[in-house]
Amino acid sequence: MYDLKLIRETPEVLDEGLKRRNLEPMSARILELDKQHRAIQAELQDMQARRNDASKQIGIAKRNGDDASDLMAEVAEIKSGMAEKESADNDLANQIKDILSGMPNRPLDDVPVGADEDDNILARLVGDKPKLSFDAKQHFELGEVDGEMDFELAAKLSGSRFVVLKGGVARLYRALSQFMIDLHIDEHGYTEVIPPVLVRDHAMYGTSQLPKFAEDSFRTEEGFWLIPTAEVPLTNTVAGEILKDSDLPRRMTALTPCFRSEAGSAGRDTRGMLRQHQFDKVEMVSIVHPDKSDEELERMTGCAEDVLKRLGLHYRVVVLCTGDMGFGARKTYDIEVWLPGQDAYREISSCSTCGDFQARRMNARFRPADSKKPSFVHTLNGSGVAVGRCLIAVMENYQQADGSIIVPEVLRPYMGGKESILTNE
Structure with missing residues (x-):
């Protein structure tokens, strides 16, 4: 606003x-x-x-x-x-x-001007692509062999863009979730929050999902919205508040299910788990002093990158151009992980600074130490990271010639010591 x-x-x-x-x-x-x-x-x-x-x-x-x-x-x-x-x-x-x-946020001056993703700017490449001695398969080709990634059963239950995970794949998914939330809490200084996943209109308005993007979300007959991201409830925890200067920064993280209608993605990524109506995501939200928001964006992006580094995944970071950037963002870094099965980079995290854009919609303020007049806080949000896409990345990057998947070492404590899945044992 x-x-x-x-x-x-x-x-x-x-x-x-x-x-x-x-x-x-x-x-x-x-x-x-x-x-x-x-x-x-x-x-x-x-x-x-x-x-x-x-x-x-x-x-x-x-x-x-x-x-x-x-x-x-x-x-x-x-x-x-x-x-x-x-x-x-x-x-x-x-x-x-x-x-x-209905007007999008004003971009920061250093954001590149462009029309779409083709005009995004590469910030850095991290790690190396895996060297496979065989033709890489996509995640669904790996997961469907033993039925541990079951799209047909999900379609029977719920329709398209859903999946049922079973066995080792399900456990790997859970391991990734727990690893990421633990990392952000124990080492990155975020406070864990378990928020509602049903919210009212004012919460969706506060983080700018409403009124412009109503068709992208699901609404119940009772008037609740299913959250498209935990950014919505986490950011709205400060709605209508006047915080103390000493309360900042406030850093929160949550592992929640998320729900999106994918209204504008007909025909895109129809196979596999890349674009689902329901998915889990670890979200990071920061409420900061206006002088600290640029610095916090770099910090938050680094926290998301740390997930991929510890998993040993190759990725790149890009600065989104003005034509590809989200409605409420002033600047956004996308982290795109390498997927050998697709032979392409795909987004796995997006970290944005919103300035006071959301704070004005929510009337979220703080009282500076040197002033009696409240000022608007700055808000930031980022994926740390999307669990389903991270599962895809691990499966495709750690696949073996026999179709099995090596479990990254950092996940083995969460897997009961298991070193591989889909081993046909």
Whole structure:
């Protein structure tokens, strides 16, 4: 959400940010609506003052036994006129709010301008691609052999874009989940949170899933939303709060199921686990002082990278361009893991700084040590990482010629010491 006062003072900043997002300028339209809005508010104040004055005169006239019918008619007319003005005022306020709510965040100055993923910038490559002496298989080709990755059964139960995991694959999935959450808690300094996975409209609005992206999420008949990411409940824990300066930074992590309709991905990644309606993800959220948000983005990205480093996976980090960046982000790093079966890099984590964009929507503030006036916090979120995609990466990178999967050493304590799965034993 943008600061309307800032748009009044520097409309060119808004338009420049929208231009970098490949969008048309909006300041002129917003300022015209704002001008009308403030004009009506001024008229309402004048009408209120006149009504109050006339009401006092009516009281005086009645005490003196004078005729107050003209004054009473004037008050009634003013009251009726005010109702019409208030309706128009509310309509203008809602129009302004709708426009502001539908505009994406302003990119940071160092974010590359571009149209889509082809314009993203490589930040770094880490590790080496595995050297396989055989043709690599995709994860579903490996998992379906013994039925431990069962898409047909999932389709019978729930339809497309679901999977049933069994046996060693299921245990490997659970091991990855526990390894990641333990790493972020024990070594990266995050506080574990187990939040609700059903939230109300205001929580989805606060992290900018609503109103623009309603079709991307699932909503129950009772009005709850199934969270598309734990970013929603974790970030909203500070909604409406005024934190102390000493409360910052606040770092939280959660392992939760996530639910997405994948409304815009028809025909994409229809085989396998890359794009599911239901998946688990370890999420990281930071609430920080505005001066620390750039530094925190680097830290958070490093925490996500640490997962892949410890698993011995080759990956690259890219800076998303303005045309590929998420709605609420000011800057985003995507971590893309190498998948030998696909012979391609695929996103496994996305870490973003949102500035005060979400904080304004949630009214999340803190009181600086040197000021009595509260300021908006800055929020960040990142995957640390998506469990299903990490399972895919481990299976494809650690596959053997006989179809078995070597369990990375860091996961073996979570696997009861097992060194491989899918061994046909």
